[in-house]
Amino acid sequence: MPIPHSFSLWITSNxxxxxxxxxxxxxxxxxxxxxxxQPQCTLAQLRQFNDLSLKIADYCYTQGDDDNYFAILxxxxxxxxxxxxxxxxxxxxxxxxxxxxxxHSMTGxxxxxxxxxxxxxxxxxxxxxxxxxxxxx
Numbered sequence: 001m002p003i004p005h006s007f008s009l010w011i012t013s014n015x016x017x018x019x020x021x022x023x024x025x026x027x028x029x030x031x032x033x034x035x036x037x038q039p040q041c042t043l044a045q046l047r048q049f050n051d052l053s054l055k056i057a058d059y060c061y062t063q064g065d066d067d068n069y070f071a072i073l074x075x076x077x078x079x080x081x082x083x084x085x086x087x088x089x090x091x092x093x094x095x096x097x098x099x100x101x102x103x104h105s106m107t108g109x110x111x112x113x114x115x116x117x118x119x120x121x122x123x124x125x126x127x128x129x130x131x132x133x134x135x136x137x
Contacts, residue, residue, distance in 0.1 A: 018063050018065075021059070022056075022059070022060070022068070025052075025055075025056045025059065026056075028052055029052055029053065029056060032045070032048050032049040032052045032053075033049055033079070035049070036049060036079060036082075036083065039090070041083075041090070041094070042094075043093065043094055043097055046083065046094065046097060046098060046101070047097070047101075049076075049079070050076065050080070050101045050105075053072055053073075053075070053076040053079075054076070056072050057069050057072040057073050057076070057108075060072060069112075070109075070112055073105055073108050073109050073112070074109060076105045077102055077105035077106055077109055080098050080099075080101050080102035080105060081098075081102050081129075081132055083095065083098035084098055084099060084102070084132055084135075084136065095136060096136075099132070099133060099136060102129065102132070103129065103133075106125055106126065106129045109122075109125055110122040110125060110126060113125070
């Protein structure tokens with residue numbers, strides 16, 4: 001009959017596995033982020049960055065890591081907003097896609113704020129987003 005492991009050992013091993021998986025995902029994240037700084041960034045690269053960021057955020061959420069979940073969503077949102085103002089030869093379709101993806105990340109952030117009872121911050125974020133959207137017209 002196997003010897004049962006202590007709860008503390010189980011928590012420690014799961015936490016170590018989570019930290020290692022998160023470190024591996026961060027490497028992927030930084031590689032996916034690099035093209036955003038280049039003028040020739042494609043829609044596919046933008047979507048890849050968005051999808052990977054959401055994958056990491058979802059992983060953090062399912063592991064109960066609310067702080068990292070929020071930080072990743074917030075960082076994604078900021079990077080997408082930055083793409084709206086990026087100088088260079090990017091097509092209007094690229095900026096429109098960045099705006100659409102930023103709308104989705106803003107929705108996730110607003111859900112976090114509302115769950116925390118911070119209606120004011122959710123409203124401010126929505127107001128800021130509408131200003132960015134209006135500036136594209």
